[in-house]
Amino acid sequence: MILLYLAITVATFVAMEGITWLTHKYIMHGFLGWYFHEDHHQPGYPHVFEKNDFFFVVFAIPCMILFYLGTVEGITWLAFLAAGVLLYGICYFLVHDVLIHRRFKWFDKVDHWYFRALRKGHKIHHKHLGKEDGECFGMLYVPKKYFIEARKMRK
DSSP states (O other): OHHHHHHHHHHHHHHHHHHHHHHIIIIITTTTTHHHHGGGGSTTOOSSSOGGGHHHHHHHHHHHHHHHHHHBTBOOHHHHHHHHHHHHHHHHIIIIIIIISOSSOSSTTOOOHHHHHHHHHHHHHHTOOSSSSOOOOOSSOOOHHHHHHHHHOOO
């Protein structure tokens, strides 16, 4: 049973990358979401919080509901589904807000080809200040060309 719960958590974590990509492309850059996401694409946004941080709540509420439903009468598979969403959310925060955008100066010395590729892909995403013509909508998955460039780069 433990292996099943672990598999649910890992599969959910992996699926969240696809859900994030779809949400980012079709909601944040599409209908409804640009109002909240636009300030994230403006260089030098001066506030600690962005309207874009609203999407944290969008993902946190279903996660909390899943945790509740998965633990209200003993632990069920829903709790492990929620754990996958939670772990992805933690990774998203650490990778996107800390490593890429450096909203917190916790890991400034990190220099690894994978993180250079992530930063490059995200930089390409942010070169578009409007909601149209975007690319690289994922968080952990980056197209191969950015990995090739990152391997060549040295600080």
